Amino acid sequence: MFLTYLQSSIRLSAVFLFGATGETLTEKSGNLNLGTPGIMCMGGAGCVLGASFYISMVGGVQNASPFGAILTTILMTLIFSLLGGLIYSFITITLRCNQNVTGLALTTFGVGLLSFCGGRVDKTGFSTISDYFTRSFPISADPNWFETLFLSYGMLVYIAIILAIIVAIVIRKTRVGLNLRAVGENPATADAAGVSVTNYKYGATLIGSMIAGLGGLFYIMDQRYGNIEYTIDSFGWLAVALVIFTVWRPNWAILGSILFSMLYLLSSYVGDSSFPAQAAAIKMVPYLVTTVVLVVTSIVSRRESQPPASLGLTYFREER
Amino acid sequence: MEKTYAASGKPVAIRMQGVSKSFGEVVANKDVNLTVYEGEILSLLGENGSGKTTLMNMLSGIYFPDEGEIFVKGKPVVIRSPRDAYHNRIGMVHQHFKLVDLFTGIDNIILGEEMPKFSVRDNARAMKEEAHAARYVVDSDDSSAPVKTVRDDETAKGKAKLAAKIAALPLVKFFKRCKFNWLPRSRGGRVRAVAEKYGFDINLNQKVYDMSVSEKQTVEIIKVLYRGADILILDEPTAVLTPQETEKLFDVLRAMREDGKSIIIITHKLNEVMEISDRVAVLRKGEHIATVNTADATIPMLTELMVGHKTELNIERDAPEGVEDRLVVEGLSFTDREGVKKMDGVSFTARSGEILGIAGIAGSGQRELLETIAGLIRPESGAITYLPPEGGKPENLVRKSPEQIRELGVRLSFVPEDRLGMGLVGNMDIIDNMMLRSYRRGNFIFLDRKNPKHLAEDIIRDLEVVTPSSHTPVRRLSGGNVQKVLVGREIAAAPTVLMAAYPVRGLDINSSYTIYRLLNEQKKRGVAVIYVGEDLDVLVELCDRIMVICAGQVTGIVDGKTATKEEIGLLMTLISDEHKHDADGKHTAKEEDKDEA
Numbered sequence: 001m002f003l004t005y006l007q008s009s010i011r012l013s014a015v016f017l018f019g020a021t022g023e024t025l026t027e028k029s030g031n032l033n034l035g036t037p038g039i040m041c042m043g044g045a046g047c048v049l050g051a052s053f054y055i056s057m058v059g060g061v062q063n064a065s066p067f068g069a070i071l072t073t074i075l076m077t078l079i080f081s082l083l084g085g086l087i088y089s090f091i092t093i094t095l096r097c098n099q100n101v102t103g104l105a106l107t108t109f110g111v112g113l114l115s116f117c118g119g120r121v122d123k124t125g126f127s128t129i130s131d132y133f134t135r136s137f138p139i140s141a142d143p144n145w146f147e148t149l150f151l152s153y154g155m156l157v158y159i160a161i162i163l164a165i166i167v168a169i170v171i172r173k174t175r176v177g178l179n180l181r182a183v184g185e186n187p188a189t190a191d192a193a194g195v196s197v198t199n200y201k202y203g204a205t206l207i208g209s210m211i212a213g214l215g216g217l218f219y220i221m222d223q224r225y226g227n228i229e230y231t232i233d234s235f236g237w238l239a240v241a242l243v244i245f246t247v248w249r250p251n252w253a254i255l256g257s258i259l260f261s262m263l264y265l266l267s268s269y270v271g272d273s274s275f276p277a278q279a280a281a282i283k284m285v286p287y288l289v290t291t292v293v294l295v296v297t298s299i300v301s302r303r304e305s306q307p308p309a310s311l312g313l314t315y316f317r318e319e320r
Numbered sequence: 321m322e323k324t325y326a327a328s329g330k331p332v333a334i335r336m337q338g339v340s341k342s343f344g345e346v347v348a349n350k351d352v353n354l355t356v357y358e359g360e361i362l363s364l365l366g367e368n369g370s371g372k373t374t375l376m377n378m379l380s381g382i383y384f385p386d387e388g389e390i391f392v393k394g395k396p397v398v399i400r401s402p403r404d405a406y407h408n409r410i411g412m413v414h415q416h417f418k419l420v421d422l423f424t425g426i427d428n429i430i431l432g433e434e435m436p437k438f439s440v441r442d443n444a445r446a447m448k449e450e451a452h453a454a455r456y457v458v459d460s461d462d463s464s465a466p467v468k469t470v471r472d473d474e475t476a477k478g479k480a481k482l483a484a485k486i487a488a489l490p491l492v493k494f495f496k497r498c499k500f501n502w503l504p505r506s507r508g509g510r511v512r513a514v515a516e517k518y519g520f521d522i523n524l525n526q527k528v529y530d531m532s533v534s535e536k537q538t539v540e541i542i543k544v545l546y547r548g549a550d551i552l553i554l555d556e557p558t559a560v561l562t563p564q565e566t567e568k569l570f571d572v573l574r575a576m577r578e579d580g581k582s583i584i585i586i587t588h589k590l591n592e593v594m595e596i597s598d599r600v601a602v603l604r605k606g607e608h609i610a611t612v613n614t615a616d617a618t619i620p621m622l623t624e625l626m627v628g629h630k631t632e633l634n635i636e637r638d639a640p641e642g643v644e645d646r647l648v649v650e651g652l653s654f655t656d657r658e659g660v661k662k663m664d665g666v667s668f669t670a671r672s673g674e675i676l677g678i679a680g681i682a683g684s685g686q687r688e689l690l691e692t693i694a695g696l697i698r699p700e701s702g703a704i705t706y707l708p709p710e711g712g713k714p715e716n717l718v719r720k721s722p723e724q725i726r727e728l729g730v731r732l733s734f735v736p737e738d739r740l741g742m743g744l745v746g747n748m749d750i751i752d753n754m755m756l757r758s759y760r761r762g763n764f765i766f767l768d769r770k771n772p773k774h775l776a777e778d779i780i781r782d783l784e785v786v787t788p789s790s791h792t793p794v795r796r797l798s799g800g801n802v803q804k805v806l807v808g809r810e811i812a813a814a815p816t817v818l819m820a821a822y823p824v825r826g827l828d829i830n831s832s833y834t835i836y837r838l839l840n841e842q843k844k845r846g847v848a849v850i851y852v853g854e855d856l857d858v859l860v861e862l863c864d865r866i867m868v869i870c871a872g873q874v875t876g877i878v879d880g881k882t883a884t885k886e887e888i889g890l891l892m893t894l895i896s897d898e899h900k901h902d903a904d905g906k907h908t909a910k911e912e913d914k915d916e917a
Contacts, residue, residue: 174501175433182420182431189418192382193432193543194403303422303529318343318383 005269007148009262012223014153014160015040015215015232016257019239021164021250022212027243028171029204030184031092032312034103036212037236038110039084043077043213044220044232045110045117050076051129051221052121061125066132070155073129073217081213084110085206093201096314111233114216118228126226133221156218161254163211168251180204184308187315197315215239238264241290247297247305260286330357332394333551333582334379334410339388341374348374352388352608354601356551361573361583363593363614365626366603367828372586373415375603376553380412381405392551403432411549413540415556415586425524425531426508429543435500440489448473451482514546518575533681534565541572552576555586560682563856563889570596588626590619591857602626627829635836635861637880638844640674645707646848647693647817652702654688654872662688663699664872670817670848672709675839677863677880678852679888685872686852687737690819693850694734695722706730709816709846733815735807737822737852739799743806746795750776750787753794754809779808783834800831807838818842821852836862856885868892 019040026033033039054072055061084106091102134154139147171177182190183200191197216232242260246252263286267279297305334356341349349371356362366372377383379390381402390397392408399405405412419428451472458467472478508524515522522538531539537557544552554573558566573583573596587593593600594614601611602625609625647670654663662685670676678686691697693704695717704717708729715728725732736742744753754772776790783804787797794802803823810818820839824832839862843849853859859866863880868891875891 173503175430175503176501178423178427178431178503182423185420185422186418189420189428190432192380192402192412192414192418194401194406194434194547195432196401196403303527309421 001269003145003148005262005265007152009265010149010258011153011157012261012265013254013257014157015219015223015235016239016242016260017160017164017253018215018218019212019236020242020246020253020257021160021167022208022210022215023240023243024208024246024248024250024253025167025171025211026205026208027248027311028177028180028184028308029201030187030308030310030313030315031088031201031205032099032103033085033088033205033208034100034240035084035088035106035110036103036209036240037233038103038107039081039088039209039212040216040219040236040239041107041110041114041232042084042216043081044216044228045114046076046078046080046213047073047217047220048114048117048121048228049080050074051126051226052123055125055129056122061128064125064128066135069129069132073133073221074214077213077217078210081209081216082206084213085209088209089202089205092314093198093205096316099312099314107233107236111230114228114232115230118230123226123228126221126228128226130221130224130226133218134225154222156214156222159214160218163214164250164254167211168249171250181308184310187310187313188317191315191317197317201315212236212239238286241287244307245290245293247293248307259289263289330359332356333358333392335391336375336379337389337391339375339378339385339390341371341378341383341386347606349378349385349606352603352606354608354611356582356584358550358582359577359580360598361577361585361596363597363600364584364586364603365588365590365593365600365622367588367626370603370626371606372603373555374606376412376555376584376586379405379410379551380553381410403434406547406549409548409550410553411544411547411551412553413537413544413555413557415559417536417540419528419536419539421529422527424527425522425535425539425542426511428528428539429511429524429546430507431543433547435497438493438496440493443489443492444486447482447485451478511542511546515542518542518545518572520572533560534562534569537561537569545576550580551582551584553584553586556588557585558587558589558592559854562681562892563885564893566592589855589857590622593617593622594619604628623829635833635858636840637862637864638840640671640843640864642673642846643671644673644709645669646672646709648703648705648707649693650703650705652689652692652699652704654685654692654697654699656688661872663692663702666702666869666872666874668867668874668877670850672816672846672848673843674864675843675849675851675862675880677859677866678850678869679856679859679866680869680892682854684869684892686869687821688872689869690734690736690821690850690852693717693817693819694732695720695725706817731813731815731817733810733813733818735803735810735818735820735823737825739802739806740795744794744802747793749791749793750780750785750805751790753805754779754812757809757813775809775812779805779812783808783838800827803827803831803835807835811838811842815842815847817848817850819850819852822854823851824858825854832858856888859888860885870894 019036023033023036050073051069053076054069055064058064058068088102088106091097092099133156136153137151139151143152171180179190179195180200182193183195183197187197215235219232219235220226220228238260242253242256246256264283266285267282332355336352336354339349339352352375354375364372364376374383378385379399381399381404384400390399392410397408399408420431423431454469454471456467457470473482511524515524520538520542522535524539528536528539557569561569576583585597594617597614599611599613600617600622602609602622604626649669650667652663652666653661655661666685666689668676678689680686688697692699698719702718706715706717715730717725717730740746745756751769751772754775755767755769758772759767773790779785780787780790785797785801785804787801794805797805807820807823823835827835839849839851851863860880860883865877866880866883866888867877868875868888870892875894878887
């Protein structure tokens with residue numbers, strides 16, 4: 001029982017992990033992208049459109065090939081989340097508008113776009129495409145604990161973990177990461193040192209958005225087996241909280257996301273199902289934990305565990 | 321274009337011709353011509369707001385000139401970004417250091433460094449040429465046999481080898497980029513080599529937030545040198561340094577001049593100009609007034625060039641009259657939220673009819689001390705006793721809010737360091753700002769606007785505040801005028817204690833002297849004046865007594881008439897042994913050791 005609980009938690013953690021990794025990358029450049037929940041929805045919308053487009057293109061789900069289906073859906077997901085990131089970047093970086101307002105508006109937009117697209121496409125055959133995504137490593141019919149915990153997931157879970165590790169390494173161990181962190185901490189300094197603040201902000205926000213968008217794809221195609229779910233944004237908010245929880249470290253987010261999804265799923269494994277209030281209360285725990293972490297980090301006030309210093313601020317070189 | 325030589329025979333490093341820059345309607349620089357030679361130190365002299373920093377920011381790529389041309393080593397250049405400036409070997413140390421606090425010194429220095437150029441096409445061409453070059457092969461002992469010429473690109477094997485090598489070039493480039501991009505733990509090697517070459521003694525592995533101001537400046541200078549700059553611009557480098565640290569900096573600069581580098585120092589301190597520079601360029605109101613050789617210049621002459629008319633640069637200091645103790649501070653201690661001890665047993669007495677100067681490196685606790693007296697900070701221990709004039713009942717001011725202090729009848733005026741943050745409200749006009757101190761005196765619900773209006777007009781007239789009207793928001797006024805409004809308001813409250821923190825910071829010479837005059841007037845009226853200053857020359861001239869604090873401790877109180885700058889400078893870095901390991905005290909303790917050695 002605990003094994004299945006852990007296994008489903010690890011599986012669900014991918015949606016948090018995609019969101020948190022993308023958001024961390026974005027925030028490291030000083031952009032507080034509160035549009036991440038919306039961008040995850042837009043990724044979901046892209047994947048829905050991509051899947052139905054592919055099915056109609058090959059003329060029915062019976063002709064679908066795994067490679068083409070996966071490629072088309074991922075590509076459309078990336079394009080849609082990239083568009084979301086572009087909207088956000090253009091408004092906040094080029095036009096230097098308020099990041100919070102832009103992000104919140106983008107979230108509303110993304111949620112709307114997902115229900116708009118999701119309600120209008122032909123969903124027959126989605127379960128077949130979902131099968132391609134959920135296909136795991138070959139494991140025995142009666143898997144032991146190792147196979148259950150490590151080999152039983154679809155490709156997207158592994159991609160999420162690999163991406164988190166790559167992003168963590170890039171941020172900590174490369175010049176690109178050094179420059180990126182400088183842009184987020186003190187853009188005027190980075191600029192004076194010859195780092196293009198605009199390019200780094202755009203780059204980090206766009207790549208971050210694309211990573212976050214994969215979260216929407218994962219949730220619809222893997223977690224929900226192709227059923228369109230319109231509440232992806234609630235996972236997006238938890239992903240934003242997870243970024244704070246892991247003090248801007250994607251490698252910690254791997255464990256953090258598992259913890260978050262354990263808390264998220266806790267209500268379906270423990271407690272009395274006749275008390276719905278109890279389940280709702282348990283679902284609040286992740287937010288509560290994040291609040292506690294915020295309080296703790298601000299008390300400890302270690303400089304390294306603070307948010308990037310210029311998070312949420314716009315930068316203009318000739319400002320006086 | 322050929323290298324241009326000046327009469328001195330030195331090649332020209334930089335020439336700026338007809339450079340102009342304006343921000344909206346404000347003209348910062350107008351038609352400036354400036355020449356810098358190689359291997360010289362040029363001072364850029366001017367009052368605040370005369371456009372020195374703006375001009376230099378156009379060299380370092382922060383601003384882009386509206387008009388004019390810039391030549392570096394005789395070639396016309398376009399500097400659109402700091403990166404372009406580095407490509408032209410120009411580096412600038414900004415007044416407000418551009419460092420990421422969270423990074424180590426080394427990471428700050430290598431920040432933004434570019435990969436050495438590696439062009440696939442150029443390398444391919446070089447390989448082709450190399451392969452095409454004839455090799456002469458002597459393969460027989462017979463000396464009469466002809467020497468064979470072999471070209472690698474004529475044999476099949478050579479051709480294949482060449483093609484493979486060229487095909488691999490993009491891959492080589494990719495690997496080079498990856499290798500460059502990777503930050504190994506040992507990344508500081510080249511940085512340290514540069515630091516050693518110029519004899520900098522600094523631990524570059526500590527985080528910048530642990531560094532002292534002079535260490536941060538050293539990091540900035542090493543950074544500029546590491547990026548290969550031949551032309552260094554330093555913006556007010558001595559503003560935050562003690563006299564001893566300044567001397568050390570000047571030694572470094574002289575060493576760099578010997579190395580053939582051009583150095584531009586922005587400053588408004590005349591004695592430093594005379595000490596360090598070879599030539600002086602004077603700016604006034606954004607225009608280039610003159611460039612003179614330092615050897616031919618005198619301080620009065622430079623002042624006249626800078627201000628535009630002759631100014632009397634003497635601060636009068638009358639002997640204090642009617643001296644009596646007004647404010648007795650005993651054993652104040654305070655630790656801020658970051659755990660830094662900002663005040664450690666501070667005790668002193670401020671007397672009426674006297675100006676008490678407070679000297680110290682910025683951040684040594686001056687601000688906290690004044691805020692404690694003003695009732696904004698609650699200290700952990702200590703007492704502040706106010707002795708009213710004409711022998712009233714002594715009052716303890718500790719742990720009382722500003723409101724309560726006023727209700728006790730203590731007339732305390734405070735000119736804070738942060739004028740538009742703590743002193744005035746930027747978006748309100750002069751009248752409303754006057755009302756901040758008097759709004760309680762109105763009727764039942766309606767405010768009294770009449771008296772503040774009179775007061776505002778009096779201040780504008782008496783202190784010569786330049787403003788369109790008394791209804792102009794104060795943030796639109798220049799720094800000097802803002803300060804006049806603030807000081808005027810505080811003085812109008814007829815204080816018995818007047819505290820001023822850095823009241824002349826950012827002010828031009830004329831406004832500064834107006835402020836000194838006002839402080840002196842208050843002193844004559846029997847006010848106990850507490851003046852926190854950074855310019856030691858002024859402190860020595862203005863104050864009757866000078867209290868020196870270092871890392872929250874009073875290291876000495878000296879007589880203003882007999883004290884020397886060096887004496888104060890030494891006290892500024894002097895702290896007792898048990899505090900050597902305090903974060904703030906680190907560098908100062910080191911300095912002290914050296915001075916003794």
